[in-house]
Amino acid sequence: MGEPKSDVLLGTLDLLLLKLLELGPNHGWGLAERLEEVSDGVFQVNQGSVYPALQRLKRKGFVKSSWGVSENGRRARYYELTTGGAGALKEELARWARTAGAVEQVISLRPSASEAGS
């Protein structure tokens, strides 16, 4: 058992993976790489945590996997977004935008301003 060892903001790994897969099918290694690359090293992602997350998305029917050939000619498992996954991504993005907006509002409150305004 044990907790997923990820320093990514709790619960956002699935969202990030879905978003990356929206750009096109990819294998676990590729996804882990892109994640580090794109986030500019902000997320200290334990690469291994990509796999349980992918398995979770697969069980939910958001992604499907198939075996293909990688850039260097090796057999690799590729993951691909399903229509259900695309829908889920859209929902998640909307929710993320709402959450982020709310967080932004809260943290931009200035204590003195709220007192002065009253």
Added chain:
Amino acid sequence: MIRLVRGWIERGRVLLARSRFEDDLDEELRFHIDAATEKYVESGMSQAEARRAALRALGGVEVTKEEVRNETGVRLLQDLSHDLRFGVRTLLRRPSFTLTLLATIGIAIGSNAAVFSVVYSILLEPLPFAEPDRIVRIHNSYPGRDVARAMNSVRDFYDRQDVDAFQDVALYTEIGHNVGEEGEARRVFAMQVTPSFFSVFAAAPAIGSLFPQDLVRGAASYAVIGNALWRTAFGADPGVVGSTIILDGTPHEVTGVMPEGFEFATWDAQIYTPLVFAPEARFAQARNADRFHMVARLHADASVESAQRQLDALNAVLVGDYTPENRAAALSAGFRSEISGYLEDLTSSIRRPLLLLWLGAVIVLLAAIANVTTLFLIRATARRREISCRLALGAARSRVLRQLLTESLIVAAIGGAIGIALAVWSLTFLDAFEVYEIPRIDRVGISTTVVAAGMLAALVLGTVAALLPARGLLWGAGRSLGGGFRGGVHARPSRVHHLLVGLQVSFAFILVMTTGLLVESLRHLSAVDVGFEPDGVAVGATNLPRNAYPDPASRVAFAHTMVEALRAHPDVDQAAIATQLPFSNVENRALVFPDGATTAAGEGGTSAYRTAVTGGYFEAMGIRLLAGETFTRTDDQASRGVALVDEGLARLLWPDVSPIGKRIWLNQPTGNPGEALEVIGVVASIRQNSLTAPQLPGAVYLSFSQSTDSFFRIVTKTRADPAEVSALAVEAMAGVDPSVLYYWVDTLGDAVGGSLLFLRLPLRLLAIFAGVSLFLVVLGVYGVTTHVVRARTRELGLRLALGGTQSGIAGLLAREWSAVLGAGLGVGILGTSIVLQVVRSLLFGTSGLDLPVAGATLAIVFTAAGLAFFWPVRHALRIDPARALEVTD
């Protein structure tokens, strides 16, 4: 929902292709590490360094694998299969406990599934017609003359077409036809119906058409045939439409074939012929000539109640227009027309018995739940240590709970399956209950719904039985690890034990008491003097073809030849003919008007059971001749009309003088001497159709030679087995005229016994239920007591060692039970009084508050509970006190 299903499919796939899954995972991670290693090598690391870095970045291969496995959701299934195996092992270790549980659940689910199947198929399942709720049945009622259910007249048919609530009204009669050429004819149930009959049942023919529009009475004859007859007799040939079939020797043109499923539960008619009235019949027919069944289809927006209101209003208007005499007669008879739903009417006689059975089955189910819970509670206490140990070693509560639940659900599922099997098996015995007279009984079967409901009930039962003990085990168990039950403190049966066993006692009381009341009723009914001697009497029926036997004389000649042929047999004591027999569910009555009696205006005559018989009838039936003489062959059409009356009618009409020589008229007090009948004898009164219903007074017997009919019954009194005599009668009939059929073969004893079916059926099954509930009480009391004495062995040993007597200690233990028993019996009495609301109409000769029955019930329940208590107690008290003190658990 779809997502959920997909998730489970994915889980199942992973579980089934386990090694494939692992191989794939291996390869995927190997690819990852190789790719990462390659990347690090490119950045300048050595191969070994790069590989270590790759592994570090991944976070460990095995850890990752484990996390992926967790995400498959397969873990739950693995646990489940582990729990299942563990559960089965645990259950197998305690075979007697497991068998008891399986038997209890099996019997409870089985009886409920079987009874519910019967209840559903007969009382609840909609009739196979379109919008069956709109079909109603109407019958006239004359409570003032003790005739609750009479039929309807032709005038009623025309009058009631004006009732707004009725969309269609139809009349029909149930008849029989000899179908086919003489010599190879077969007897077929049939109906004569008004053309509107088919629209009442919203039925159209499968092929062909219904009767032609412009039917004229006495013109060409038509017939519509049923699907079953079409398939069996005509090989499902569509060409039958337009062809001619012979009914009772008369050709009829077949216009159509009804679809499959168009059938009637109590009268399996396969031929429908039109019922046509001459236009003047509406007025010519006497109003009291109630000869027809009436059905109607309500308009979609009408209800039985609104139709009833309208019909009442119509009747009030019509009765107002009667002649003063008729109006007074109608009022004194309490004339009323009653509308009831068709299905309700069809099942009216069996509704209460079935509801009682249903109630009985539900009580058995409740008792079983109480019992299974008790058993699990006891079992749980015995497992307290095991559970405590597991909790102490760090097992999650939810995990242990799941284990307990799995165990009881295994038992419940197997028990439920046993129950369903029992139900299927028990329904094959329906025939043994002589239930053929119950409408729709042939439809009874275990449906998938019943199977599903039965399994669900079993699983709910299992869950309840597991959760109740689990509460105490998981949350109160921490302290019991060390001590066990050394002090005996934990071992005292809890209030829950007592409550559950008390409930079982109540349930047993209810069922035993109700069974007792039914037994008592049956005993009273068996003692009812029917006034005739049913033993050794074989009965049958025949219908003489009209063209071969067109006039009364030919029918009388046939009847007498038949009777003589039967009498010639050495085993036959007497044989006779009657137009109707007692206990045959028909009741033709006539109004009798005595000579000289001042027929006051509106005096409606005296209603009497009317049957026409040959002279040997009274001897064959064992009906005592009290005065005068019986009919002879010379009482024929040419001679004066004669009649016998029964004691009841004699007392009503001539309370003070002998009836012999008095004259009577039937149905119309014309006073015309040519139509008068002279009373030549008086016979004992008999029960006409029912042992339970209040006896309608009066019967009048006519001479068959003078009042003949083409349909009649044949009665044969034998000293041999009546069933064999029936074969003899068939043979005799063939000897007289092979074209005539002998049918409705029965014995009079069966006919009389059959009238008690409504009591016998629930009685037999309730007796079984009562036995089961007593058995459950025994199990419950025995189980709890055994558990108590085992757990208190040390304490009991101590008491014995300190000089306590065995009986004293037994008394001590018994005191704990007496309150439980007392409370259980109290609740039982209360419950019985509720059940009596359903039962009361089934009881005969007992009010329900029957002290002897209640006393016997108390004794039975007490004895059962007492034996179950003393057996383990006695066993425990035999123990050597020294050894008892060493026992720790």
